[in-house]
Amino acid sequence: MGPCGVITAFNFPVAVWAWNTALALVCGNPVIWMLSEKTPLSALVTMKIMERALARFGNAPDGLIQLVIGDPRADGILIGPLIDQGTSDRMQAMLESAKAEGGTVHGGGVAQGIEGGCYVNPAIVEMPGQTDIVRTEIFAPILYVMGYSDFDEAMALQNGVPQGLSSCIFTLNMREAEQFLSAAGSDCGIANVNIGPSGAEIGGAFGGEKETGDGRESGSDAWKGYMRRQTNTINYSAELPLAQGVKFNI
Numbered sequence: 001m002g003p004c005g006v007i008t009a010f011n012f013p014v015a016v017w018a019w020n021t022a023l024a025l026v027c028g029n030p031v032i033w034m035l036s037e038k039t040p041l042s043a044l045v046t047m048k049i050m051e052r053a054l055a056r057f058g059n060a061p062d063g064l065i066q067l068v069i070g071d072p073r074a075d076g077i078l079i080g081p082l083i084d085q086g087t088s089d090r091m092q093a094m095l096e097s098a099k100a101e102g103g104t105v106h107g108g109g110v111a112q113g114i115e116g117g118c119y120v121n122p123a124i125v126e127m128p129g130q131t132d133i134v135r136t137e138i139f140a141p142i143l144y145v146m147g148y149s150d151f152d153e154a155m156a157l158q159n160g161v162p163q164g165l166s167s168c169i170f171t172l173n174m175r176e177a178e179q180f181l182s183a184a185g186s187d188c189g190i191a192n193v194n195i196g197p198s199g200a201e202i203g204g205a206f207g208g209e210k211e212t213g214d215g216r217e218s219g220s221d222a223w224k225g226y227m228r229r230q231t232n233t234i235n236y237s238a239e240l241p242l243a244q245g246v247k248f249n250i
Helices: 015-026 040-055 085-100 151-159 174-181 222-226
Strands: 004-007 031-034 104-107 123-126 142-145 166-169 190-193
Touching (some): 004 015, 015 031, 015 222, 085 123, 151 174, 166 174, 174 190
Parallel strands (some): 004 031
Antiparallel strands (some): 104 123
16 A cells, blocks of 8 residues: 554554554555654653564563553553643543532542652542533543433433443343344444443454544454555456446347
């Protein structure tokens, strides 16, 4: 295909790059990476890891498998603070709005004892219903919890938001599971049963619907986006046949 551009957002700076870059390189294309100006350190670390992987496949440090929250500059830490102070401020403002809309907030607030970043405590918010704040997307650790009376009401709550990236259902009822995965169920690009809503699986197509967009990354046929498709026909006969087997009696 030729040179490929990979554009990554601050909230997913590594996975999107990896999905696209690996396939593009395997298909013989050079890659230009346009990353978020908010995640330069992620890019530097990613390049260092890639250099090591290219030099010796599988030579990743054991610490990469540890999910420890704290200062990312310290050894053994993988999960760090929010991206910037603005996101932290918006999270706190949304928690206050949730309270004003009848919600009960558990957790949240600025994390104490950790300096040098926008560290926050995750929050679980019990809401009386699907309010405006619940429909508002924010890249911060807030989980809204709402009650429902039956499956149809639960689906209406899930689909009643403008976003549509990933979804999941936990059930032992096969009918509910099948309906959740059908056209009458989840309207998200990713729908899981009895597993969390994360869609960042290397073998699955990653992408959403509605305001989330309808593109797809990764997946079994993602490599096709980095190849130019061409239809070829070779006629080895001495005749000149017409297309589709058309013949004229002349």
